[in-house]
Amino acid sequence: MSENTADRQNPDRQMADLAEVEDAKLSSRTGRSYSQGQLVLRRFVRHVPAMISLGVLLATTLLAFTSMGLGPLPGWWPESYRHQEGLTPYNGGDMTMFGDDGILGPHPFGQDDLNRDYFARVMQSTQTSLIIALVVGVVSSVIGVVVGAMAGFYRGWVEAVLMRATDFVIIVPPIMISAILGRIVTNLPFGIFFLALMLGLVTWTSMARLVRAEVLALREREFIAAATAMGASPVRIILKHMVPNSIGVIIVNMSFAIASAVLLESALSYLGMGVQSPDVSLGMLVNQNEGAMRGRPHLFWLPAMFIVIVALCVNFIGDGLRDAFDPRRQRTGDRKPTLLKALGFMGRSRAEDRQQKAADVTASTGEGGRS
Structure with missing residues (x-):
């Protein structure tokens, strides 16, 4: 197993990477660095x-x-x-x-x-x-x-x-x-x-x-x-x-x-x-x-x-x-759907766009394989 694969599977390394990324984003906006305790407090306050x-x-x-x-x-x-x-x-x-x-x-x-x-x-x-x-x-x-x-x-x-x-x-x-x-x-x-x-x-x-x-x-x-x-x-x-x-x-x-x-x-x-x-x-x-x-x-x-x-x-x-x-x-990706979206009253156009993009990708992949 390579060193990069081992780092990705190490939970402590993943935690350190997440903390470093979060600290870098906050530092770019505020101009100051945050300790681990300050990051934990910030996440809790935002919950x-x-x-x-x-x-x-x-x-x-x-x-x-x-x-x-x-x-x-x-x-x-x-x-x-x-x-x-x-x-x-x-x-x-x-x-x-x-x-x-x-x-x-x-x-x-x-x-x-x-x-x-x-x-x-x-x-x-x-x-x-x-x-x-x-x-x-x-x-x-x-x-x-x-x-x-x-x-x-x-x-x-x-x-x-x-x-x-x-x-x-x-x-x-x-x-x-x-x-x-x-x-x-x-x-x-x-x-x-x-x-x-x-x-x-x-x-x-x-x-x-x-x-x-x-x-x-x-x-x-x-x-x-x-x-x-x-x-x-x-x-x-x-x-x-x-x-x-x-x-x-x-x-x-x-x-x-x-x-x-x-x-x-x-x-x-x-x-x-x-x-x-x-x-x-x-x-x-x-x-x-x-x-x-x-x-x-x-x-x-x-x-x-x-x-x-x-x-x-x-x-x-x-x-x-x-x-x-x-x-x-924490949840990653898109935000949790609202009640209207969960019932199917909203988000229909976005779903259709995603289906069209998936169809385009499948079509382009098929053409590349035939060529």
């Missing part, structure tokens, strides 16, 4: 769905944390999400948003069956779900990086033991393990953090497999051989060389782990095996108000809508990060 999702997720997070506060820090919303004596229904428990009482009113999302303010409960539930998802993402990523890096670097019996343990965790349904462990720790003080820790202990397998694959590829690189020849310890090689060069895979998979954690926690709370009263979560609200679909369906749909919003936003952000770190995944 429209990811930026919209980032804005929606930040707005949702700010609304949830500023309205209800966090710990000793109070929020700007006066109502409590817990049951209090003397609560009375207002406006029949219906939503007061955009009504006669102003934009929000005293109960913008209405009241539940116990006359508790539903806006406060939804915001507190969103805050709980976001905290659990973030902790799960961090814990699962740390465990997955450690297991994957050790398995890929040391190989031999270390890899065999760690990968068999990974396979064992994979074959057991994570919701079953999470339900058993979560039921044990949810009644402890700071139960949501222990629940997040338990969820992180069963969702690290995909990160471990991806990091192992990256480390196996990096293990044969020249700079790793040079570091080994200079006497660098395995821990230093992993922390200083392999993990930083796998940061793209780690960040992208961490974002998807956070989205999966939102859905997993909601499913556990819906089944009554996740967050327990007096704490609240979105899945618990969906479970508690499942019977309100006929009379007051907003009690069911509002927490369900926030689950979908958070999960979709994190997934779109992960897609943007993946395209930013690996531009080879």
Whole structure:
């Protein structure tokens, strides 16, 4: 195999070539050179769905944390999400948003069956779900990086033991393990953090497999051989060389782990095996108000809508990060067709031109062969 063919088949070389071409184009327009980190940031900012999702997720997070506060820090919303004596229904428990009482009113999302303010409960539930998802993402990523890096670097019996343990965790349904462990720790003080820790202990397998694959590829690189020849310890090689060069895979998979954690926690709370009263979560609200679909369906749909919003936003952000770190995944060629073009109402003339050009090329080729 020639050297040029080997370079074309080398993914790292392709990434370097793409970065050099992109940097050259930007330098010709702006007169300055861009680092790899600046190119990644530029690609992410130009990813429209990811930026919209980032804005929606930040707005949702700010609304949830500023309205209800966090710990000793109070929020700007006066109502409590817990049951209090003397609560009375207002406006029949219906939503007061955009009504006669102003934009929000005293109960913008209405009241539940116990006359508790539903806006406060939804915001507190969103805050709980976001905290659990973030902790799960961090814990699962740390465990997955450690297991994957050790398995890929040391190989031999270390890899065999760690990968068999990974396979064992994979074959057991994570919701079953999470339900058993979560039921044990949810009644402890700071139960949501222990629940997040338990969820992180069963969702690290995909990160471990991806990091192992990256480390196996990096293990044969020249700079790793040079570091080994200079006497660098395995821990230093992993922390200083392999993990930083796998940061793209780690960040992208961490974002998807956070989205999966939102859905997993909601499913556990819906089944009554996740967050327990007096704490609240979105899945618990969906479970508690499942019977309100006929009379007051907003009690069911509002927490369900926030689950979908958070999960979709994190997934779109992960897609943007993946395209930013690996531009080879981006679509090349013509732009994606619009709805009218997909239905065949536009682009007919362009298709006819292409068919005519193809016919001309075929005709010219046939004439050349006969001559």
